[in-house]
Amino acid sequence: MLDPGILFAGVLNGLLAGGVYVLVAVGLTLIYGVLHIINFAHGSLLMLAMYAVFFLWRLSGLDPYAALPIVIAAAFAFGYLLYRLVIGRLSHGRDENILLITLGVSIVIDNVALLLFGGDTQTVETPYASSFVRLGAAFLPLPKLISFAASLLICAALGIFLAKSDTGKAIRAVARERQGARLVGIDVDNVFALSYGIGIACLGAAACLLMPTYYVTPSSGNAFVLVAFTIVVLGGMGSFAGAAIGGLIIGVVESLGGLLLGEQLGQIGISAIFILILLLRPSGLFGARQ
Amino acid sequence: MLEASGVSKSFGGLKAVDSASLDVQAGEIVALIGPNGAGKTTLFATLAGFHRPDAGRIVFDGREITGEPPHRICAAGMVRTFQITQPFAKISVRENLMVGAYLRVDSRSEARRRAEAAATQVGMAGQLDRLGAALTVAGRKRLELARALATGPRLLLLDEVMAGLNPTEIAEIVEIIRAIRASGITILLIEHVMQAVTSLADRVYVLNQGRMIAEGTPAEIAGNSDVVEAYLGHGAAKVLRA
Amino acid sequence: MTRQDLLPGLALVAAIALPLVAPGYLVDVGMLVFFLAFIGQSWNISGGFAGQTSFGHAVFFGTGAYTSTILQITFGWNPWLAWPAAMLAGAIVGWIIAVLSFRAGLRGSYFALITLAFAEAFRILANSLPFTHGGLGMLIKADPRPANFQFRDPIWFYYLALGLCIVSLLIAWQLTRGRFGARLVAVRENEDAARALGIDVFAEKVKALSLSGAIAAAGGTFYAQKYLYIDPNIAFGVDKSIEMLLVTMVGGAGTIFGPLLGAFALTGINEATRALASVVPALKNVQPLSLIVYGVMLILIVGRLPDGLTVLFRRIRRHA
Numbered sequence: 001m002l003d004p005g006i007l008f009a010g011v012l013n014g015l016l017a018g019g020v021y022v023l024v025a026v027g028l029t030l031i032y033g034v035l036h037i038i039n040f041a042h043g044s045l046l047m048l049a050m051y052a053v054f055f056l057w058r059l060s061g062l063d064p065y066a067a068l069p070i071v072i073a074a075a076f077a078f079g080y081l082l083y084r085l086v087i088g089r090l091s092h093g094r095d096e097n098i099l100l101i102t103l104g105v106s107i108v109i110d111n112v113a114l115l116l117f118g119g120d121t122q123t124v125e126t127p128y129a130s131s132f133v134r135l136g137a138a139f140l141p142l143p144k145l146i147s148f149a150a151s152l153l154i155c156a157a158l159g160i161f162l163a164k165s166d167t168g169k170a171i172r173a174v175a176r177e178r179q180g181a182r183l184v185g186i187d188v189d190n191v192f193a194l195s196y197g198i199g200i201a202c203l204g205a206a207a208c209l210l211m212p213t214y215y216v217t218p219s220s221g222n223a224f225v226l227v228a229f230t231i232v233v234l235g236g237m238g239s240f241a242g243a244a245i246g247g248l249i250i251g252v253v254e255s256l257g258g259l260l261l262g263e264q265l266g267q268i269g270i271s272a273i274f275i276l277i278l279l280l281r282p283s284g285l286f287g288a289r290q
Numbered sequence: 291m292l293e294a295s296g297v298s299k300s301f302g303g304l305k306a307v308d309s310a311s312l313d314v315q316a317g318e319i320v321a322l323i324g325p326n327g328a329g330k331t332t333l334f335a336t337l338a339g340f341h342r343p344d345a346g347r348i349v350f351d352g353r354e355i356t357g358e359p360p361h362r363i364c365a366a367g368m369v370r371t372f373q374i375t376q377p378f379a380k381i382s383v384r385e386n387l388m389v390g391a392y393l394r395v396d397s398r399s400e401a402r403r404r405a406e407a408a409a410t411q412v413g414m415a416g417q418l419d420r421l422g423a424a425l426t427v428a429g430r431k432r433l434e435l436a437r438a439l440a441t442g443p444r445l446l447l448l449d450e451v452m453a454g455l456n457p458t459e460i461a462e463i464v465e466i467i468r469a470i471r472a473s474g475i476t477i478l479l480i481e482h483v484m485q486a487v488t489s490l491a492d493r494v495y496v497l498n499q500g501r502m503i504a505e506g507t508p509a510e511i512a513g514n515s516d517v518v519e520a521y522l523g524h525g526a527a528k529v530l531r532a
Numbered sequence: 533m534t535r536q537d538l539l540p541g542l543a544l545v546a547a548i549a550l551p552l553v554a555p556g557y558l559v560d561v562g563m564l565v566f567f568l569a570f571i572g573q574s575w576n577i578s579g580g581f582a583g584q585t586s587f588g589h590a591v592f593f594g595t596g597a598y599t600s601t602i603l604q605i606t607f608g609w610n611p612w613l614a615w616p617a618a619m620l621a622g623a624i625v626g627w628i629i630a631v632l633s634f635r636a637g638l639r640g641s642y643f644a645l646i647t648l649a650f651a652e653a654f655r656i657l658a659n660s661l662p663f664t665h666g667g668l669g670m671l672i673k674a675d676p677r678p679a680n681f682q683f684r685d686p687i688w689f690y691y692l693a694l695g696l697c698i699v700s701l702l703i704a705w706q707l708t709r710g711r712f713g714a715r716l717v718a719v720r721e722n723e724d725a726a727r728a729l730g731i732d733v734f735a736e737k738v739k740a741l742s743l744s745g746a747i748a749a750a751g752g753t754f755y756a757q758k759y760l761y762i763d764p765n766i767a768f769g770v771d772k773s774i775e776m777l778l779v780t781m782v783g784g785a786g787t788i789f790g791p792l793l794g795a796f797a798l799t800g801i802n803e804a805t806r807a808l809a810s811v812v813p814a815l816k817n818v819q820p821l822s823l824i825v826y827g828v829m830l831i832l833i834v835g836r837l838p839d840g841l842t843v844l845f846r847r848i849r850r851h852a
Contacts, residue, residue, distance in 0.1 A: 038641045090835025096585040099641045100781065100834045103587070107774065107827030111820035118817065222770055226652055229645055264667065265660035271653040278646050279636045338728065364730035372728070378721035389718040392711040393730040401711070422721075441730055 005137035010259045011252055012138050018251020019148035020209050024224060025231035025243040026155055027202030033238030034175045034195040037091065038099050043225030044106035044113075045200055049075050049207035050216040051117060057124045057211075064124055064211040065146065071204040079200025083193040106221060113218035123215045147209035154205050155244065158198070171195050175238070227254075230274040236284025246285070291316040291476055292337070292368065292445055297346030298500075299329075299336050306332040308500035309346070312478075314445065319467070319477045321487045321508075324497035325521055330480045331373055333497065334447050338370040339363040350445070365393065367444035371437075371451060373480070375430035377422035383409065384418040386433060390440030408440040411473075412466050428459045435463075439470065446470065448479040452486055464490060488512075496520065547694055551687045559690050565792075565799045566693035567754065572779035572791030573700035574747035578626075579777065580785035581707050582740040583720025585640070588647030589748055589776045591629070591654050592622045594767030596749025597756045598658060601670045606663065611672075611681035615753045622749020623742045630741035634734050639723075648773070655768035669763025672756060681757045689758050696754065697792065700747065704788040716740055717786070748776070782829050784840030793841045801825050 024046060031039045052071050056062040062070075086105065091098040131142035162168035173181040174191045182188050214220075231250045235242020253273065257266035277284065292314040299307040307329045314320045322330050336343050339360040348356045355363050360370075378386050387405035388398075395401050409415045412432045417425070425433060431451050438446055448467070452460050464486050471477055481487050487494060488508040496504040496511060498520040504511055511517055547566075551559045571593060578584045599621040600614035609617070633646050658664045676684040683689060707713030715736050718726040723733050756762050766772070775798075783794025801822040809816050833840050 038645070086831065090831060092835075094640060096640045096644055097834050099644055100585065101831055103774070103777075104827045104831035104834065107778075107830065108824050111823040111827065114820040115817060115824070226649065230649075233645075262660065265656065268653055268656045268660075271649045271656065274649040275646060275653065278638060278642060278649075279632055282636065282638070282642065340724075340727070359732070360727040361730045361732045364728065369730070370728050372725065376722045376725035376728075378718055378725065380721060381717060385714065385717070389714050389726070389731070390729045392714055396711055398709055398711075401714075437725075437729060 006259065007256075008136065009138035009140075010255045012135065012140060013144070014252035014255025015248055016140065016144040016148045016251070017255060018248040019151045020206055021227060021231055021251055022155055022244050022247030023151045023202050023206040023209065024228045025235070025247045026158065026240060027199035027206075028228050029232045029235070029238055029240065029243040030202070031196055031199035032232065033240075034171055035192050036095070037087070037102065037196075038095070038229075039196075039199065040099055040102040040225065041106040041109065042199075042203065042228050043221030043223070044109040045075075045079070045221070046203045046207060046224050047113060047216060047218065047221035048078075048109055049200075049204045050211055050214070050220060051113060051122070052204070053207050053211040054122050054124055054216055063126060064208045065150070068150075068205060068208045071208050072201045073204075075204025075207075076197040076201035078197075079203075080193050080197035082200070083196035087196065088189065088192060106225075110218055110221060117218060119218060121215045121217050124211045126212050129212060141213060143212035147212065151206070151209055154202075158202070159240065167194065171198075226274065227270055230270050230277075233274060233277050233282075234285055239284065242284055291351060292478065293349045294333075294337060295347050297333065297336055297348065298344045299332055299341050300344055305500050307336060307343075307497075310497060310500065310502045311346075312495050312502065312505075314476060314478050316444075316476050317471070317474075318492045319471055319479070319490050321491035321494045322478065322480045322497060323482070323484075323487060323494060323511075327499075328497045328520075329500040330497050331449055334370055334449055334480060338368065338447060340370075364441060364443075367442075368447065369438045369441050369443040369445075370447040371434040371449055373449040373453065375427075375434050377425065377430055377433050379423035380421065382419050382421055383414065383425070383433060383436075386422050387418075387437055387440045390437040391442075393441045404442070405440055408436040411439055411470065412436040413462065427454045428456075431455065431463070432466075435466070439475075443475060445476045445478065448477060448481075450480050450482060452481060452483045460486060544698075551690055556686065559686055561799060561803055563686065563690040563693045563758075565795045566690075566697035567751065567758075568775065568779055568795035568799060569792040570693065570696040570700045570754075571748055571751035571776050572783070572795055573697075573704055574744045574751065575776040576704065576780045576785060576787075576791050577707070577716075577747070578737075578740045578744040580780055580787070580790065581704075581713060581720065582716040582737060583786075584737060584741065585644045585777075586647040586773070587644045587770075587777065588649070588651030588773050589744070590768050590770065590772035591647065591651040592626055592745040592748035593752040593755070593772055593776070594651070594654055594658065594762075594764075595625045595745070596622045596752030597762045597767045598664060598670075598752070599749070600753040601672060601756045601762055602663060604672065605670060610679070611753070611757055612679075615681070615750065618749045618753045619746040622752070623746035625749075626742040626745020627738060629745075630738040634737050648770070651768050651770065651773055655764045658764035658768055664764070667764060669761060669766070670756075672760040674760055682760070692754070696750070701788060701792065703743075703747075708788060712736075712739070720786070778826055778830060782826065782833055782840055784842030787840070787842045790840050790842050797829075797841060798822070798826055 028039060028042050031037055049071055052074060053064050053067055056067045057064060087101060091101050128142050132139040133142055133145055162172060170186050170191050171194065173186060174188055178188055227250060231246040232243055234249065235246030250270065253269045257269035295311045296309045297307055298305065298309050310333055324330050335341050337348060339358050342357045347354060350366055350368055355366065378389065384405050387408050388401045391401040391404035395404065406415065406418065409418055412435050414429065414432050414436060417429060422433065435451055452463055455463065460483060467477060467490060491508055494506060494508050494511045495502055496517050503520060504514050504517050550562055575586065575589050579586055596618040600611060600618040603609040603614040603617055604611050629647065629650055633643055638646055659667050676682040707716065715731050718731055719733050719736050727733050752767065779794030779798050780791045782797060783792065784790030805818050805821045809818050
């Protein structure tokens with residue numbers, strides 16, 4: 001039996017990691033909810049954004065947190081253009097064709113990263129990397145706490161943006177009823193590109209929040225893609241609140257899996273949840289039953 | 291040959307078919323008519339096994355088939371077509387028809403022969419090599435019909451095979467359906483084209499808001515005020531008669 | 533006899549003669565092409581003909597590789613005997629995944645993603661369980677005797693791969709001519725219409741994935757015997773799944789020769805970039821270039837050219 005103190009620390013650490021997963025998953029679920037595209041390139045785009053954070057730090061000494069506005073803006077622009085130039089133009093027909101297009105995009109991005117950056121593991125060094133905050137029996141890394149708080153703040157800001165702004169209202173209208181939205185004069189294609197851009201901007205933010213405590217390699221995307229899909233499927237495809245709760249659950253599952261089952265076998269929790277949810281309750285824990 | 295009694299089917303609280311009964315005798319052409327949204331296609335889909343009925347009994351050829359999956363019902367000899375045509379788009383008409391023919395035969399040459407026979411029966415022998423996706427509306431309707439015929443059925447359920455056709459094409463399809471009946475296949479059809487119903491059907495059932503409201507010969511149905519009101523609205527029968 | 537009918541025959545003669553005239557390097561490349569075409573064809577049966585796109589076919593490949601290797605190392609089986617056992621294991625895994633997924637009504641992207649998750653789960657298990665030797669992988673002791681499914685001369689692996697490739701082509705050819713294949717295509721094109729015409733859609737999909745699983749597993753055993761080493765990433769890694777999907781999609785999904793053409797193209801691009809890297813030292817890191825080219829081809833083919841490279845050989849394809 002595990003010491004309760006270690007278990008407590010494990011849960012807290014899992015929640016902190018999950019906080020950033022929420023941001024990744026919100027981007028994915030937004031793209032799905034509006035465009036009905038399962039964005040398989042999500043992990044690869046996150047990896048690319050993490051490299052952006054890394055190079056900003058390496059070349060100009062910019063702190064990852066300070067890089068937030070730049071990386072978010074760049075990620076939005078990249079996503080917007082990627083949709084306009086590639087995904088939006090070629091994605092039609094069966095839904096698995098669209099999945100295959102985004103798979104192709106992820107293959108290209110992964111290998112361009114490998115070509116340009118090499119296969120080495122890269123990390124960002126910050127002065128606060130080894131600062132801890134004590135909470136009861138648990139010592140929590142300061143950057144993880146900051147990232148957790150920042151992630152939830154950004155998600156909240158995105159939620160307010162979607163609820164209040166005109167663009168946000170247009171996005172929600174398209175998500176609910178795209179034909180109707182077209183009829184009332186909303187430029188649906190532009191909303192698609194904007195939504196894809198915003199989804200990728202979430203990844204830009206996540207990259208800034210991850211880099212103080214994570215590393216990046218060209219294959220980092222692979223590690224994140226299944227995690228992101230599991231969260232979104234767990235919470236119900238297209239559901240914002242589901243992505244938030246799912247992200248925290250998956251963070252804890254991953255952390256406890258590592259503690260209870262060991263480094264290797266502990267990873268099985270993610271795939272197991274993914275498989276079980278799809279088989280038993282494909283609409284997700286919080287989605288309406290089909 | 292087919293006997294459905296008290297069949298009901300709801301979707302999320304909405305009763306699409308409400309305790310509907312009908313029977314079809316061997317050798318007949320029976321029409322099922324009713325206004326849009328009356329539940330005709332749902333009833334068809336339920337008969338063919340695409341929906342499991344909430345209540346009721348369906349007996350085909352003396353055997354109860356209620357709740358059996360479509361492929362079993364098709365194997366038993368009852369096959370449906372789709373109102374919205376569903377061609378296999380990326381393969382040829384011949385290959386489309388062979389899929390149907392393979393239900394009864396394993397041999398490729400025999401399936402091919404039956405496919406060609408079915409194509410001839412509906413007058414599309416000249417289009418065997420065209421892709422499913424390349425057909426006109428009329429061509430797709432014929433393909434639906436031929437593909438169903440290729441399965442070697444004894445009862446055909448035809449869902450609006452004339453919708454969207456011009457008068458010449460309708461006249462051709464009417465002749466084809468007559469010939470199919472003459473070859474010994476019983477037919478139950480949903481149709482909106484009333485002349486076709488009048489000229490083809492031995493008996494007519496009328497479905498309105500999920501309920502069967504009338505049954506009789508085409509002449510009896512034309513004079514039935516309930517039916518006229520179902521189509522034209524309350525009070526219409528009186529106006530027409532005046 | 534037309535020129536198109538002659539082409540496969542000529543290609544076969546050339547393939548048989550190649551090791552007698554070509555340098556050893558080309559024999560190895562040829563072996564890779566046929567091997568890739570073989571495992572690609574396994575993906576093609578379920579993904580191309582039956583239209584059930586999978587992102588996790590490595591689950592079958594790895595099951596085959598591990599089953600025969602464990603039977604051989606741990607239980608002392610002869611690898612030739614372990615080979616059919618590995619295929620059986622692949623078929624069983626295919627059957628289980630198919631029954632679970634299709635019973636749950638998963639289609640399209642959801643089916644693709646659940647296969648990915650199954651492969652990942654198997655990779656993690658192989659990484660952690662004692663009887664697979666975990667992340668260390670499994671090393672088959674070198675003992676090059678034909679009775680041992682090991683050959684001193686790589687020529688024999690070449691011919692074996694060629695034989696497997698031919699068998700897979702015959703299976704695909706049979707699919708374009710017979711009832712089973714016609715039903716799979718019908719299921720791919722329109723499940724409702726297939727059902728109405730008397731096809732048991734669920735059963736056909738399960739059969740397709742079981743057959744596909746057996747073939748991919750046969751490829752796994754072949755791989756283990758050729759390289760005498762497997763580990764969880766080689767066997768169950770996402771790269772293998774993507775490779776099987778790529779050669780088939782790029783070559784032409786649902787066609788007889790698609791996987792073979794795709795394997796030729798992928799291996800060709802691969803070898804060209806490798807040669808470039810070895811000749812020009814400044815380009816020593818350009819190997820990812822081949823997958824970049826391939827990713828772009830996948831995007832363009834799915835977006836614009838669903839029949840893949842086989843459009844170049846259209847007339848070979850159109851049998852029926």
